[in-house]
Amino acid sequence: MQDVRRAAVIGLGSMGWGAALSLLRVGFAVAGCDVRAEILQRFEEAGGKVCTTPAKAVEAADAVFIFVVNSSQAEDVLFGENGAANAASAGTVFLLCTTMAPSATISIAERLEAAGMLVVDAPVSGGHLKALSGEMTVMGSGSEAAFAKAQAALDAVSAKVFRLGDRPGPGSQVKMINQLLAGVHIAATAEAMTLAAKTGIDLQTLYDVLRVSAGSSWMFENRGEHIVQGDYTPRSAVNIFVKDLGIVTSEAGRSGAVTPLAATALGLFKEASEAGLGLEDDAAVAKVLAKKSGAVLPGMEGQT
Amino acid sequence: MQDVRRAAVIGLGSMGWGAALSLLRVGFAVAGCDVRAEILQRFEEAGGKVCTTPAKAVEAADAVFIFVVNSSQAEDVLFGENGAANAASAGTVFLLCTTMAPSATISIAERLEAAGMLVVDAPVSGGHLKALSGEMTVMGSGSEAAFAKAQAALDAVSAKVFRLGDRPGPGSQVKMINQLLAGVHIAATAEAMTLAAKTGIDLQTLYDVLRVSAGSSWMFENRGEHIVQGDYTPRSAVNIFVKDLGIVTSEAGRSGAVTPLAATALGLFKEASEAGLGLEDDAAVAKVLAKKSGAVLPGMEGQT
Numbered sequence: 073m074q075d076v077r078r079a080a081v082i083g084l085g086s087m088g089w090g091a092a093l094s095l096l097r098v099g100f101a102v103a104g105c106d107v108r109a110e111i112l113q114r115f116e117e118a119g120g121k122v123c124t125t126p127a128k129a130v131e132a133a134d135a136v137f138i139f140v141v142n143s144s145q146a147e148d149v150l151f152g153e154n155g156a157a158n159a160a161s162a163g164t165v166f167l168l169c170t171t172m173a174p175s176a177t178i179s180i181a182e183r184l185e186a187a188g189m190l191v192v193d194a195p196v197s198g199g200h201l202k203a204l205s206g207e208m209t210v211m212g213s214g215s216e217a218a219f220a221k222a223q224a225a226l227d228a229v230s231a232k233v234f235r236l237g238d239r240p241g242p243g244s245q246v247k248m249i250n251q252l253l254a255g256v257h258i259a260a261t262a263e264a265m266t267l268a269a270k271t272g273i274d275l276q277t278l279y280d281v282l283r284v285s286a287g288s289s290w291m292f293e294n295r296g297e298h299i300v301q302g303d304y305t306p307r308s309a310v311n312i313f314v315k316d317l318g319i320v321t322s323e324a325g326r327s328g329a330v331t332p333l334a335a336t337a338l339g340l341f342k343e344a345s346e347a348g349l350g351l352e353d354d355a356a357v358a359k360v361l362a363k364k365s366g367a368v369l370p371g372m373e374g375q376t
Numbered sequence: 377m378q379d380v381r382r383a384a385v386i387g388l389g390s391m392g393w394g395a396a397l398s399l400l401r402v403g404f405a406v407a408g409c410d411v412r413a414e415i416l417q418r419f420e421e422a423g424g425k426v427c428t429t430p431a432k433a434v435e436a437a438d439a440v441f442i443f444v445v446n447s448s449q450a451e452d453v454l455f456g457e458n459g460a461a462n463a464a465s466a467g468t469v470f471l472l473c474t475t476m477a478p479s480a481t482i483s484i485a486e487r488l489e490a491a492g493m494l495v496v497d498a499p500v501s502g503g504h505l506k507a508l509s510g511e512m513t514v515m516g517s518g519s520e521a522a523f524a525k526a527q528a529a530l531d532a533v534s535a536k537v538f539r540l541g542d543r544p545g546p547g548s549q550v551k552m553i554n555q556l557l558a559g560v561h562i563a564a565t566a567e568a569m570t571l572a573a574k575t576g577i578d579l580q581t582l583y584d585v586l587r588v589s590a591g592s593s594w595m596f597e598n599r600g601e602h603i604v605q606g607d608y609t610p611r612s613a614v615n616i617f618v619k620d621l622g623i624v625t626s627e628a629g630r631s632g633a634v635t636p637l638a639a640t641a642l643g644l645f646k647e648a649s650e651a652g653l654g655l656e657d658d659a660a661v662a663k664v665l666a667k668k669s670g671a672v673l674p675g676m677e678g679q680t
Contacts (some may be wrong), residue, residue: 121404146404170426174575197589197590198589207669234585234586245575245576246581249577249591250589250590252568253591253593257593263556263634266634268549269551281515281540281550283514283593285502286502286594286598287556287594288557288593288594289593289596290590290592290593291593329570329574330567330665332562332641332643340636365634367633
């Protein structure tokens with residue numbers, strides 16, 4: 073098994089940034105690519121090698137992490153002008169970490185494999201803090217050879233790697249279902265906090281009781297705190313769930329499955345986005361519910 | 377503070393049964409009342425004193441737990457024929473553990489207090505296993521005097537008692553919001569499992585991955601296992617959530633709050649109940665989603 077010590081990270085957003093820093097921390101040479109100049113500058117200060125095109129970033133990399141926002145960006149950085157696929161050496165392993173529709177993942181993986189690359193379908197979970205500490209969870213699928221080539225890089229960024237199949241696809245499928253639950257749970261947290269505010273329950277007390285009760289969820293614990301504190305600094309933005317729940321409902325529709333809760337939650341995230349909250353923390357979906365309910369949450373205008 | 381050692385439990389269902397056994401275990405004399413003869417027989421075998429009317433059960437009790445199914449049953453066992461309120465000695469403490477609309481709790485508490493009783497608004501959480509082990513969570517509110525009189529009995533049945541206010545009402549309000557989250561999370565678990573089954577993901581694998589990911593919830597961990605195993609033995613029944621989400625949407629409506637996810641989940645539990653699944657485990661809401669999706673879950677007809 074080859075010890076991969078040269079990596080590239082395409083897309084230095086919330087999760088990609090954490091992965092890139094985790095790789096640097098354990099001694100990888102890391103080339104980073106992003107469209108935002110200020111991010112590239114910070115990355116250089118952190119010890120990374122700055123590249124302005126995906127083609128440049130992958131020239132000397134054995135493992136390439138794709139952390140862009142959606143499948144259209146992924147296709148662009150891989151197969152567009154100055155894309156990574158043509159510039160990488162044969163046998164380079166590509167880790168597809170973007171949350172994409174499973175059908176998109178499979179199509180992209182096939183094109184990469186046809187170009188002689190190895191591919192791990194590798195969506196991640198855990199949030200930006202786990203990304204920063206190199207403790208993400210990876211919902212992975214791909215060949216033995218791809219996992220072997222990617223192992224050192226995966227070790228650097230993750231606490232746990234699930235092996236969900238020997239082909240790209242199952243990783244994205246499981247991630248999609250994680251996002252169904254996560255998106256519904258964020259919207260449910262927002263609905264619960266709004267009802268509490270409207271009926272005169274102290275939100276901090278509610279949070280303290282329910283986080284240790286049967287109504288709790290990972291998202292209630294995490295995003296509930298944002299709502300109680302009125303802090304909508306984006307850790308993960310409303311628009312991410314417009315995309316991810318959109319993937320859920322459209323893939324469910326293709327398969328004939330009904331997803332009434334995902335559809336309801338998607339409607340709320342869309343309303344939040346249309347109300348100008350798309351770049352705020354996803355917990356800002358609570359502002360939409362509060363406004364409709366005539367309730368005032370911490371951090372909202374009208375708060376006393 | 378008086379050391380209460382004589383208790384009554386009205387309603388020996390899933391949670392009341394666990395509370396009664398927990399009281400017996402620490403040395404309380406416990407009188408139990410239920411409409412089902414076979415439950416009373418089991419209770420006698422466990423060392424309890426069997427009573428066929430609430431009035432009989434509370435004659436020698438200092439603390440009375442009300443664990444019936446809904447507010448109409450609570451009114452009946454308290455104020456109906458052979459009801460507990462007239463038979464209890466003045467100063468007896470009543471613990472209202474039934475999940476009821478906060479408005480119903482307040483009205484019942486006022487009638488009990490007018491009759492000279494002490495009242496703790498005391499809905500519980502934790503499930504039947506925690507009830508059996510005397511480790512429920514109590515979302516309590518009531519006067520100092522009521523909590524003092526109830527303390528030994530509360531210690532026997534619970535691991536944690538939240539004190540949410542000095543009057544009945546807040547306990548039921550917080551429990552109502554817990555039920556909003558719990559009900560939505562059960563339905564979301566069912567939706568996620570159905571989508572997984574429909575798109576060819578192994579359910580056990582999905583469960584193992586998502587229970588430790590950001591999509592997890594208390595209910596996903598608990599009810600997800602029921603669905604994976606196809607085990608719909610009722611720990612808590614579909615009809616409980618028809619009732620509890622009904623309370624959520626009607627109290628929310630009264631206050632002007634919108635609860636689109638609770639309303640969507642309520643619709644699914646109602647469909648399950650109308651399909652004859654009302655007395656099955658609440659996870660059976662998954663069967664409704666699976667049927668609509670043309671998916672087959674473990675334990676459903678057509679399963680190979």
